[in-house]
Amino acid sequence: MKKLLCIVLCLALASSLLFACASPAATETTDAAATEATASEAAATEEPAATADEPVTITILRPGDEEKVKSFLEPAVQQFEAENPNITVEIMYESWAGWIQTYPTYFEADTQPDVIFWWDNKLYDSSAHDHLVNLSNYLSEDFFSQIPQGIWDLVDTGDMDGVYYVPNSVDTFVMYYNKDVFTAAGLDPNTPPTTWDELLTDVQTIYDVTGTPGIGIPAITGSEVLEEFVGLFLNQATDASVLDSSSMPLFNTADGLSALTMVQNLSKYAQTSPTEYGRGELRALLRDGQVGIIFDGPWAVPTFKAAYGDDLDNSPIGIATVPLAANGKKIDWAGTNGWIATRESTAAASAKLIEFLMSPEILLSHHIIYGSAPLYASEFDNAAFQYDYWKVFYDEAQNYKLYGMIGRNSATPAAYYTALEEVWQQLVLGQISAEDAQAAAAAAAEGVTARNN
Known part of the structure; x- marks a missing residue:
């Protein structure tokens, strides 16, 4: 009888030890599963960044006179969409005066356009700063080299590491x-x-x-x-x-x-x-x-x-x-104006659009419509820039410290x-x-x- 009691007690002790050793592992497994489930739920609520090939809709704003904006942007967007059928571009129209008054409200509500024609001295603007997207990883190497270094140097981004602004026009005195x-x-x-x-x-x-x-x-x-x-x-x-x-x-x-x-x-x-x-x-x-x-x-x-x-x-x-x-x-x-992107979720598509807008053909159209000075040497091949006075602006932009x-x-x-x-x-x-x-x-x-x- 005593021997039987000892056996029972030993079995009970062994069982309790096994349970004690197994419990932490079981708890960790349960917690990990719960954490993974929570993370999955959180990820499901965030808008994922669209890849370059996924269908995506982005908005663009080039402030100014609506007729001028239409004459430049509508044919440009039509051509871009034909070359990039997965990207739909919606144009927003607003005057400079109206945009200056309302842009803080758009940014604060996170309803601003994805691509905006912006000012070079407002990269630290309290409304917009946290929305700016670093485009370094989205733009091609060839793209960076086509813009003169002196013009990149003019764009002072302070302690912002990367490319948050692409100069479209350089207007010298x-x-x-x-x-x-x-x-x-x-x-x-x-x-x-x-x-x-x-x-x-x-x-x-x-x-x-x-x-x-x-x-x-x-x-x-x-x-x-x-x-x-x-x-x-x-x-x-x-x-x-x-x-x-x-x-x-x-x-x-x-x-x-x-x-x-x-x-x-x-x-x-x-x-x-x-x-x-x-x-x-x-x-x-x-x-x-x-x-x-x-x-x-x-x-x-x-x-x-x-x-x-x-x-x-x-x-x-x-x-x-x-x-x-x-x-x-x-x-x-x-002074310069240029393009910014404002959402990580549409950054790839926005960068594609910006790179397209900075292509020689489209940039030439922009400069002719708005009377901006040539940024690329190739623009002088167009009849609109055949006159010597345009070379004064180009000389300053290329050879002066700005x-x-x-x-x-x-x-x-x-x-x-x-x-x-x-x-x-x-x-x-x-x-x-x-x-x-x-x-x-x-x-x-x-x-x-x-x-x-």
Whole structure:
């Protein structure tokens, strides 16, 4: 009996030990299965990224005049869809003014288009930044090499590692001048000024001899144009951006002061009430011989072509590279617009569309419709770009050191334009000295940065 009891007890003990050893493994298996099931459920709720061959629908927005957008995008999209039958592209229409007002709402609701024609200084915009897609792994090597390196260098993405923005157009400032005004002032219309000293001498001569303003300065309130005008001279004198990567001023130096002094001196010979003039109004003045010189981008070309035809080389309007600062460096201001993708789930299709839009044939169409300067050398084969004045823009884009729009590393780039505009207006109106403007502008920029931090 005792022997039987011992056997029973031993069997019970062995059974309990086996159960104890087996329980953790069983628990782990159960937990792993539960975790796997939970992960599967979570994955099922996320929108998977579409591969390049899966059917997918994407939306695109190129802000601007709807008729112009249609004339460019509709045939381009039709051709793209024919070449990529698995991708459907829906076009969204919105004016620049409307888009500027509404884009934060779209991004905050995650209803923004998949592909957008964007600004190079809004990559850190607080609404859009987290939606930008790194296109590095989606675009081909040949694609990267077809865009000049200097233009890639102009696109400052700060600490963003990768390609989040593809420049479609590079719009440099050139010097437009009225040849008839030059002749009336006793100046040679075939030898426009090439240095700051020559520029100041010529605008003063025009003013003194003819009574016509020697230079037009765009200082209208509520625009970015005055900062870009002053910024050109700051860039040239300092060989630096207006703001550094931390959005702190770089112009509070002796070279920066020389630039602001130049602006102050030019302002003496500018049109009256400069704060009533934007770029559009100045183009009309130059066209009609009511001002001698303006600085503007290729956006001014359509105004002069409408008055004098396509061949501006043989018109009263001269187009030349910007005069250089005392340092003699080839430096210019430039702005770019380009394409961004905003969703990882449609990144492959979006990249395909962007690469198509940047192909020589389609880019040429875009530039002709919008009056943008050539980006590729092949564009000069087209009759629209046969004239020498287009080579001025191309030369600057390829061979000059370019500085662009301010506030690129800030979540609120527009705030810097607003803060600096007030100071620059006082400078061109003669209300403050160059020294006071330098100090006030530096303080204004630092104030915006402090508020952002």
